[in-house]
Amino acid sequence: MTTGQPSFPRQYARTQRFTLGAPRGYALSPDGARVVFLRSASGTDRAQRLWVLDLDEGREFTAADPLTLLAGADEELSPEEQARRERTREGSAGVVGYAVDEAVELAAFTLSGRLFVSELRAGTTRELPVQGPVVDPRPSPDGRQVAFVAQGGLRVVAVDGAATSDGAGAPGDGTGNGPTADRILAAPDGPQVTWGLAEFIAAEEMGRHRGFWWSPDSDRLLAARVDESPVRRWWIADPAHPDREPAAVAYPAAGTANAVVTLALLGLDGSRTEVTWDHVRYPYLARVHWSAGGPPLLLVQSRDQREQRYLTVDTETGATRTVHDDEDEVWVEPFPGAPAWTPDGRLVRIADEGGARKLFVGDRPLTGAPLHVRAVLDVGEDDVLFSASGTDMKDIGVYRAWFRGSGDQGGWERVGARPHPTVSSAVRSGELVVLSQASAEWPGARVEVLRLDADGGEKTLATLASYAEEPQLTARPRFVLAGEREIPCAVLLPTGYTEADGPLPVLLDPYGGPHGQRVVAAHHAHLTSQWFADQGFAVLVADGRGTPGRSPGWEKAISRELAAVALEDQVDALRALAGSFPFDLERVAIRGWSFGGYLAALAALRRPDVFHAAVVGAPVTDLRLYDTHYQERYLGHPDQEPAVYAENSLVTDEGLSGAVEPHRPLMIVHGLADDNVVVAHALRLSAALLAAGRPHEGLPLSGVTHMTPQEQVAENLLLLQVDFLKRSLGMT
Structure with missing residues (x-):
């Protein structure tokens, strides 16, 4: 007998990990009157809407509904917008992002490459006829202009439509077939040049997702010019559709050339002033800040990332001046x-x-x-x-x-102190704060609007409702510290487990690497691990050295020893906790995605005395094939330290690296459309395994990128992993 309730894997996929329907993306008016945010209509609705909470009236209302604005038509994304969403791991639809003016009275956003603005006091939205497809529109601080990128150029349009056009474009279709009111500030001067967009490295590795910044006076912009012509071209094919041309991707692999990134001050009066600094010594533009507190502020990094320099910009001449230097013999880090x-x-x-x-x-x-x-x-x-x-x-x-x-x-x-640990984040304007808190004590996140007093007092003004679905299972992580290094861990056992049930096969479920903390006090972070536990496993999640949140030394311990250190901490955590939890050490498996997939393959190939099976998802296998900023930070330049790359890679030109006997079962999973960790990584691993006479299973995912937002794909991936793990560990 069935109840009609979807399985957890289907619910998890359909709700995009229970994020749909939850409020996100907040902006607060400085007068304390409004909170603007995004939220879809239900826990399974992918289309995000733009909402306003009027604090004076105590009511929420929709300012922009994509279903209405597109008249029910499906959303169409330009290649530039698709790339932006991939870099930000954005899997939903509708109004997925917006920008506001200083007063938070005007919001600008795109739908299907068309430019819309919302009057946030009134809750009305209209389209501005401009050339498209539009990417990353941002109002000026005074709310009178909107700057945006279209066809590689940085453009601007008056909100009242008064500006004159320099080209043609149809109102509302973004294709360029009718009169428009926008004008160009900087046009691309080469086939691989763009203005106002973040390059791949900035968006994927530095956390910088924008390429232009308004002046506080709204009279000019600071804009990035990106020239990708020096970057090596890779080709992403779709083998399931051999009639389609492969997509060209400018991918700066370790040791190869990066895009050339420069800045210019662009006046609305047509003036242009180039910004100068030592680009050879500091090629990475990590951060840009421009506020009323001072001149434009840049953070630039050396290629080896052992030095970063804080620069101010003279807005009249474009000259820069150093105001601070950071140096570190291991690496320096840019921060949000x-x-x-x-x-x-x-x-x-x-x-x-x-x-x-x-x-x-x-x-x-x-x-x-x-x-x-x-x-x-x-x-x-x-x-x-x-x-x-x-x-x-x-x-x-x-x-x-x-x-x-x-x-x-x-x-x-x-x-927002609580009597138990939380994972909290906040947005503030003046005295108003939106505080979002997740906890292992409750599902999802609770979002409150607070007023902070000058003396540190807090007053709750409102809460933002969540329409997210509640999961049909409850995660019950037990947080412990393992071994002499006190490795942070979460252990999850099957729901209802008792000691009489005896030892359980063990599944390690780590990310285990830089920028990926898994052991956090948030219920939803452990849902998948709990589901695997409920399939009959004792699940261990360990955040070893290299993961964030503990200390600089903890994060930097992986320098030049990425593989050995990360793997050692997984083994040590497992063994340290074996006496406290029902771990059957004769049946140990590991699964992971991205760095976690790399770590899973390392475990099965280099420590088969400990691990008996591995699910290897989207792994980086030949570390020379991953990008410059990430890989060179941890391993140096491959031309200068080839032995370091060979030691830390799963495969080299000679075959498997560091693999020992006996062979353990591996399931390799990879999206064929992945432009971050390209499928060549999985194919090279498979070829090396085959050459060594090591059987393995493979799941090529057609049309799937580094994310797996497709509902059926995400659901079946979990089910197939469980089937593989049970077969490999001899579970009945």
Whole structure:
């Protein structure tokens, strides 16, 4: 007898990991009257709508509904928009992003490459006739203009439609077949040149997803010119459709040329001033900040990422001046929200000092151990709002630290403190804060609108409702520290398990590498692991060295030893916890995706004495084939350190690297349309295994990228993994 309720894998896929229907993407008006956000209509509706919460009236209303604006037509994405969504791992539809003016009275966004603006007080939306397809529209601070990228050029249009056009484009279709009101500020001067877009490395590795910035006075823009002509071209084919031409991708693999990124100041009056710095020594443009607190502020990095320089820009001449340098013999790191200016012109930055990751204003640290600062969230008149973890790495909180006034003596305090660990984030404008908190104690996230007092007090003004579905299972992670290194771990056992049930086959379920923390105090982060546990496994999730959130030394321990260190910590965590949990060490498997897939393959090939099967999803196998900024940070330049690359790779030109007997079953899964970890990685691993006489299974996913948002694909991937693991471990 069936109830009609979908299985967990189907529910997990259909709800996009229970994110659909949950509020996200907040903007707060400085007058404290409005909260703007995105939310779809239900837990299975992919189309995000633009919403406004009017705090004075205490009501929510929809400002933009994509179904209405597109008259029911399907959304069509340009290649540029598809690339942006892949870099941000965006799997939903509709209004997936927007930008606002300084007063948060006007929002701009795209649908099907068309430009729309919403009057947020009235809740009305209209289309602006411009050349398209439109990418990344952003209103000027005064709300009178909208800048955007179309066909590789940076363009601007007056919100009232008063500007004159330099070209043709049909109102509403974005194809260029009728009169438009926009004009171009910077046109591409070569076939591989774009203005106003983030290059692949910036978007994929640096966390910089934009390529232009308005001046506080709304009279000019600082724009990135990206020339991809030096970058090697790779070709992404679709073998399931041999009639289609392969897509050309400019991919800067380790040791090869990057795109050339420069900046120019573009005036609305047609003026152009080139921004100058030592591009040879500092080729990476990691961050740009432009606010009323000071001149444009740049963060540039050396190619080996052992030095980064903070530069100010003279807006009259384009010359730059160094205001600070960071150096590290291992690597330096760019952080979200930094650098920035305080309103009185002091530099806000995050840096590693004395073994701790600290928040600085000017030369003075505002924080110290045990806080590990992760991001700057907002800079106020007297304080900085930031996120950090402490001695309990799974507990990620929002804090404020004062840099003047009564708090000038130092210290910090937590915002929205709870009696249990949470994973928290926040957006602030003035005294208004939107605080989002997830916890292992409840499903999903709770979102509150708070007012912060100058003395640190808090008042809850409203909550934002979530329409997300609740999962049909409850995750029950047990958080522990494993071994001498106190490796953060989560252990999940089958629902209803008792000691009388005896030892269980073990499934390690890590990411285990840079920028990927899995052991967090959030219920939904452990749902898939709990589902695997309910299939009869004891699931272990371990965040070893190299994962974020603990200390700079913990993160940087993997330098030049990526494979050995990451794998060692998985083995040590497993063995350290075997005496405390019902682990059957004669039946141990591991699964993972991306870095986790790489780690799973390492485990099966190099430690078959410990691991007996592996699911290897989208793995990086030949590390020379991954990108410059990521790979060279951890392993150096492949021409200078070829032995380091060979030691850390799964395969080399000679075949398998470091593999020992006995052979263990592997299932290799890879999306054929993946432009981040290209399918060549999986194919080279498969070829090397075949050459070594090692049987294995493969799942090529046609039309799938590094994400797997397709409902049937995501569901069946989980089911097929369980089937493979049970067969491989002899489970009945």
